[in-house]
Amino acid sequence: MSEAENLTNLPENNASRDADALYGVSRWGEGLITVLDNGHIGLLHPSRPEAVPTDLMSVIDNLEQRGISAPVLLRVADFIRWRIDQINDAFNSAITELEYHGSYKGVFPIKVNQQAQVIDRIVAYGERHSFGFEVGSKAELLIAMAHNQGSESALICNGVKDEEFIQLALMSLQLGFNTFLVLESPRELDLVLAVAKRMKLRPQLGIRIKLTHEVSGNWAASSGDRSTFGMTIAQVMDVVDALRADGFLDCLKLQHCHLGSQVPNIIEIRMAAQEACRFYLELRKEGAPLEFLDLGGGLGVDYTGEHRATENSTNYTLKEYCLNIVETVKYAMDEADAPHPVIITESGRACVAQSSMLLFNVLEATQFDSTDPVVGAEDDHTLLKSMLAVEDYLTPERVNEAWNDLVYYRNEMRALLKSGQVSLRETAKAERIHLYMMSRIKTMLADSDMENEEMGKAMEQTADILHGNFSLFQSLPDVWAIDQIHPIAPLHRLNEKPRRRAILSDITCDSDGKIDKFVLGDGVSNTLPVHDLRAAEDYYLGVFFVGAYQETLGDLHNLFGDTNVVTIELRDDGSFELMHEQDGDTISEVLSYVEYDPRLMVNNFKKTVESAVRAGKLSPRERLEMITAFKDSINGYTYFER
Ligand SMILES: Cc1ncc(COP(=O)(O)O)c(C=O)c1O
Known part of the structure; x- marks a missing residue:
């Protein structure tokens, strides 16, 4: 498929089109990745334009049913074939054209x-x-x-x-x-x-x-x-x-x-x-x-x-x-x-980068705002009263002023706490008003679509942190090492307007395990537009074009091992064929990489449990339960499991 032809793969419905424009999917997707009309990310067959796109959410569902859970590295064999053909064909055409x-x-x-x-x-x-x-x-x-x-x-x-x-x-x-x-x-x-x-x-x-x-x-x-x-x-x-x-x-x-x-x-x-x-x-x-x-x-x-x-x-x-x-x-x-x-x-990079993507679920969100309104009281400190009064003039025209006032009053309250002039309870109220007003301001900015550079920067500092079920150091080492940018997008709900902005944090306990540079339709941004998380529903994100260098450069930080890896081939009806599946590392495997003997560990644990039984702290049945749990864990996936 030529690069010009790729642009014809735009979604048909307006909401998906908006999402495509927001995340820049057609711009970076190379005619391989698209937003489907159901708001899911789809994979396009690179050389069979008539093929039905493969819905990535249905791939995730299907893999889950087979017992292959996220995080998973998905490799699309057709994309490797396409790039090898493209590179060779492009050189051969240049050779013919230039004699x-x-x-x-x-x-x-x-x-x-x-x-x-x-x-x-x-x-x-x-x-x-x-x-x-x-x-x-x-x-x-x-x-x-x-x-x-x-x-x-x-x-x-x-x-x-x-x-x-x-x-x-x-x-x-x-x-x-x-x-x-x-x-x-x-x-x-x-x-x-x-x-x-x-x-x-x-x-x-x-x-x-x-x-x-x-x-x-x-x-x-x-x-x-x-x-x-x-x-x-x-x-x-x-x-x-x-x-x-x-x-x-x-x-x-x-x-x-x-x-x-x-x-x-x-x-x-x-x-x-x-x-x-x-x-x-x-x-x-x-x-x-x-x-x-x-x-x-x-x-x-x-x-x-x-x-x-x-x-x-x-x-x-x-x-x-x-x-x-x-x-x-x-x-x-x-x-x-x-x-x-x-x-x-x-x-090498140009041959395989496009062929792999990391698909993972979000575990939770840390938010820096709150939708819980705060009720004022007669005896509130004057600074608290001033903070609550900001709501009266919070309009799109005066949003910067409202924001500056709020920050000023909140900081004054913090200073008064340090010098012993207000209580912890009063300062907590100031923090709550601040969080509530933050949420009002964010909603106002998202609804009004207005360009406001100063507020945009302020909002970046209060963006959510989404905690993803992946290790940056294992799966995306170049993001950490050289600030490599990979395209990232939600895999579903793209027919809903994303109302929040977030950075991503991985599952390691390392403050470097974060992503705060994202490709969007209008350039590189410090935050990613995301949707509100829903209770009892997983939210999935995809990191695209990770097929070059990432797999073997990754390391075992916090002992998170290789993720599950599957290789698929796209079928014309939108389904896929599972060509190969590789289970991710078990805890036992990563432990042996760092010179532990998992059997010895189980035996040592048994001894500890046995002495607890001897001391009357555990019953024999509890002993069995503990040893079984230990063994299950040691044989399990290193990532977050449900
Ligand atoms: C000698 C040599 N050839 C080829 C490559 C691959 O280059 P690229 O990442 O541009 O595909 C490398 C990687 O740096 C290299 O050292």
Whole structure:
């Protein structure tokens, strides 16, 4: 589906349309996520526009019935297939359009998502494009070697290599994999040549260069002189000389560079490609028979849908990215009368980010207002009387004045409490009036739809805190580490106007476990519009586009483990097929990750309970109940369970 076509997926009814505009779903949803007319979030089939959208709330219901409860990481296989097709098709179209004579070979960098289910999908969907792998460690190389992708797909070995890594890579070459051993540093050269000679093999070598051009964005440190990986110009020349001296220069087939992830600006991509071409041409002049130009990762995802060169967005489309690269390489090669190389890119984020979403329920809300009116009394302190009088002039026109007065009076009461001039009870009344008036002001602002920047900021400071059943550190580590913004929206009730604003807090006991940046239709906001929670009804939120980097970077803070994970395939009738299900970590599993022996723990607990029985504090029946509860817990989910 083209990016223009995606905009036709707007909901039909007005309320859902309003929600779509408010949360910016069509803007960031890439034609994959939509607001349905029933006010639920739906998943659209990316390449079958006639398919009925899949209602995410019915997915949650269905999973609940199967015993798979929230929080759950939902992976949509169709979205992986769509992105692999899109990336390959966009490069091939650019190649045809610009009459480029070389070809494109994409590889998936395993570090971006190593989960077996994802890798299996990539192998299956990538086959027709000869889509290969990039690996950065022995473990990742073993994953690649365990999948027979055929000799047409490239296997790029980056990362710091020991002898074993090199030997494995050369074994894969021997087996018919199209393996490139990329020299990351001059130090690696001697080792690679020693192992190759011992194995009597001519390796396919690559050389990782350090581009001098620095890019912007969160991963700027991956580019420029101070980047950790790659060789400087002087080192590159030393390696070329050493290869020539040892008779291995003819093995140098590939040049590699990596700009960093999520490059926001297309001009930076073009400039980096230009510089890479200059290196490539110079190396060929030196006698290296280079044929492959690997430009690494960098293709960004427009998480905010703003289409701007900011850290969480990009000012280019996939089509522009491919055209810019192919055109730059073609121009540089034609000028030097050199053959067009095979272009390789290592786009992992752009391949899988869209495919996963974290779905979770809200456990409770902390609110900073109250709908309980406060009744005045004759003997109220004058400040309390002034606070109550604010209600008389609380109108949309005087709302700022009313707010300022309230805050002033409340603070005066607090000061009087400190100096012993009013009682705790009187100050509590001031706090209650303040909370009640806050709720009046919030309702007034929500109803009037008026633009009021000052009040908007004031309301942000009093936004609700929704406590969600998830761990930021386990499921969304980049939100904590680098202020990554993922689109977030309620999964239902979108045909009701959300009357409250909130930030999100996770289930860990860490004040950093919060989300306070949200993508909305009109840009990035510090609060998320949400609905009032209803008793006995779960409220669900979804965090979208979490398929890149989040799963393995997550940690066990407070011992919250992996969530349940399901992989689904969308069916044309709006239902889905459960392709794979992975239970989340049990408490016993996370305990063993941090070196506990759960059986020993049960035994120790039994001893404690037994001594309580011996001391007459517990009956034998109570002993059984306690031990059963302990065992149930140790085998249960680490997240909040009903
Ligand atoms: C060498 C290399 N290639 C590819 C990637 C993936 O890049 P992206 O996140 O842009 O997909 C990375 C990640 O930083 C990398 O280090």
